[in-house]
Amino acid sequence: MNDSSKTIPVLLTLLTYGAVGLIIVLPVLLILHEALRQGLHAAFETLKDPEARSAIRLTAIVTALxxxxxxxxxxxxxWTLTKYDFRGSRLLVSLIELPISVSPVIAGLVWLLLFGRQGWWGTWLAQHGIHVAFAVPGIVLATLFVTFPYVTRTLMPYMEQQGRAAEEAAFLLGAGFxxxxxxxxxxxxxWALLSGxxxxxxxxxxxxxxxxxxxxHIPGVTETMPLHIETLYNGYQSVAAFAMAALLVLFAMTTVLIRMFLERSFRKQHL
Amino acid sequence: MKVPSVTALRSSQNRRHALPGFSLSLGLTLLWTGLLVVLPLTALLLRPWQHGISPMIHALYDARLYAALRISFTCALLAVLIDLPIGLLLAWTLVRYRPPGHRVLDAMIDLPFAIPTAVTGIALATLYGPGGWIGSLSNPWGLKLAFTPAGIVIALTFIGLPFIVRSIEPVLRSFPKDVEEAAFLLGASAWQRFHRILLPTLTPPLLSGAGLAFARGIGEYGSVIFIAGNQPFHTEVAPLLIVMRLQEYNYDGATSIALILLVTALLCLVAVSRLRRSVSSGLVREDGA
Known part of the structure; x- marks a missing residue:
């Protein structure tokens, strides 16, 4: 009995390391390895290419907006959903969460249906010199749709826990909205806001x-970083593609670490 | 300083809004949701019927469409079936054993969700491709992974894993240990404890994680297209077919696939939320008893 109670945890732990290593760590290592194949200097040089720089700039602008x-x-x-009770609030929550379950391709398609060449308003807007599809505004709209629910989703549970007493007290003491x-x-x-x-x-x-x-997909004009990665990869510019990929991966890893740290410090605060 | 009068307070309490600013914040929320979610999705719902029902029916007479849907659905399902035992293993080890480095492990599980899909795509295609670290090991054995349906399953397995782990984890964490201890004292074997006690508790979160991963899997594009090979009738997934139809300016074809995918994903999500509600009400009853 004692024997099996020790071997099973060890075995399962080893399997876990193996699974995480194979499924998650290996692809990440590969990205860094491919990016640094010709050395750190070569990788940095590819990021200085004019099209690469324009992709980074566009991604920064879109992300900020x-x-x-x-x-x-x-x-x-x-705030609306946690501090007030009103009819239809559950429907509103479902609407806000909807974009999570929509395929990214559909998230782009819906804006084409409105602003594309065959879209409802596309031709009219184009006649007036306003370009949404195949231009930066379209990229912003598509990205807005895809990232729509995250702030609400991370904020809501904690605003719910807060209750309303503090706000009601503030209001009674004369603070405005x-x-x-x-x-x-x-x-x-x-912390929840920051995490979101x-x-x-x-x-x-x-x-x-x-x-x-x-x-x-217009290089230098409407190519964001991920789109530029695709162009580079399909053009067999492997080092350049993976250098830009590594940049995005490093950012993703930083985000994950900061969010984990935020959540942990929050838990400590409240236990 | 303006102090609200008692009558004003009472009347606002009658409307159950003790706080000011309801119409302002509701208005902002409705504007934001209306413009960015309701408006574009309405376009998707209305567009197919704009020229009557015949273009839509015409679009459905398309063997390539059904092939793409079948590939998307089977690959997403297979990926979920692979993710379920692995997700259960990871959640179990993280919650119960807390091995050295469990914090790093825990953070890593979120990476498939945080890494951009195109980056995942080129990484997996290179890793499992002919000259890649894994591809060069598997190819001599006649096991071709990249540019086959197996490649699609690999990509979707990567994408779906965090959904499974994150739905099981909280349930496993809150599972009362004394129940298992009681079973142990009563002579239940490790397998019996797992099979009879844990698995029934974990089935709802496993199913809800599976639903989320499946819904995500059928719509997945970026991580799939690089490793898939994208041959019609063989390795072309439904989201890619939407893109193909758009490139042909065939909006009817594109919207019909989009509607089918959207409705399927929504049904998955409704099932998941039903499941969640029944699970949480079950817990409330247990606590109340």
């Missing part, structure tokens, strides 16, 4: 399918 808009909307939604939100609610939910923002940023930087459908 998307993060700001979805954070503002996400705070409003989480904005003062209550900014000085009472958000500082307390700060980080998740939004990470997903926005890396979105591929939705952006691929609507961007038109």
């Amino acid at each position: 998307v993060t700001v808009i979805n954070t503002a909307g996400g705070i409003a939604a989480a 904005w003062k209550t939100l900014i000085h009472v609610t958000l500082p307390d939910a700060g 923002i980080l998740l939004t940023t990470a997903r926005a930087m890396g979105e591929f399918g939705a952006v691929a459908v609507i961007s038109g």
Whole structure:
């Protein structure tokens, strides 16, 4: 009995290491290995290419815009859904969570149906010199859709736990709506907000399918980092493709670590 | 400083909104959701019927469409079936044994969710491709993984794993240990304890994780297209066929596939939320008793 009670945990732990190593660690190592195949210097040089730089710039702009808009909307939604009771709130939650279950390709397609050449408003807007599809606004819209629920989803559970007493007290003491939100609610939910923002940023930087459908793939103009990785990879520029991939992976790993740290410090605070 | 009068307070309590700003924040939320989610999805729902029902029916007479759907659904299902035991193993080890480095392990499980799909795609295609670390080991044995349906399953297994682990983990963490101890004292073997006590408790979260992973899997694009090979009728997944149809300016074809995928994913999600609700109400009853 004692024998088996020791061997099973050891065996399962080894299997776990093996599974994580094979499924998750190996691909990450491969990305770093391929990026550094010709040395660190060569990898950095590929990132200085004009098209690579334009892709990085576009991704930074899109990510910043998307993060700001979805954070503002996400705070409003989480506040509305947790601080008031109203009819239809469950429907609203389902609507907000809907984009998670929509294929990225569909997330790009829906905007084409509105703004594409055969879309409802595409031709009219194009006649007035406004280009949404195959241009930066379309990329922003597609990325907004894909990253839509994350801030609300991370904020809601903690705003729910907070209850409403602090806000009601602030209000009774004469604080207005904005003062209550900014000085009472958000500082307390700060870590959840930060975690949601980080998740939004990470997903926005890396979105591929939705952006691929609507961007038109014009190198140097509408190519974000993930799209440029595809172009490089299909053009057999392996080092350049993996160098840019490594950049995104390093960012993803940092996000994951910061979120884990945030969650742990929050748990300690509340136990 | 303005102090709200008692009557004002009472009337606002009658409306059950003690806090101000309801219409402002609801308005902002509705505007945000309406413009970015409801509007585009309405376009998807209405567009197919714009020119009557015949283009839509015409679009459904397409053997390539059914082949792509079959490939997407079978590969997503196979990936979930592979992920279930692995996810259970990871969650179990993390919660129960907390081996050295379990914090790093825990963080790594989120990586498939955080790494951009195109990056996953090129990494897996290189890893399992002819000259890759794994491909060069498996190919001499006649085991071709990349550019076959097996490649699609590999990509979807990677993508789906965090969904399974993260749905089991909280349930496993909150599972009362004394139940297992009692079973042990009553002479139940390790297998009996797992099979009779843990598995029934873990079935709902396993199913809900499977539903989430499946819904994600049938829509997955970026991580799949590099490793799949993308041959029609063989390794072409449904989301890729949408892209193909769009490149042909065949919007009817694209929207019909999109609607089928969307409805399937939504059904999965409804099933998952039903499951969650029944599980949590079950727990409440247990606590109340």
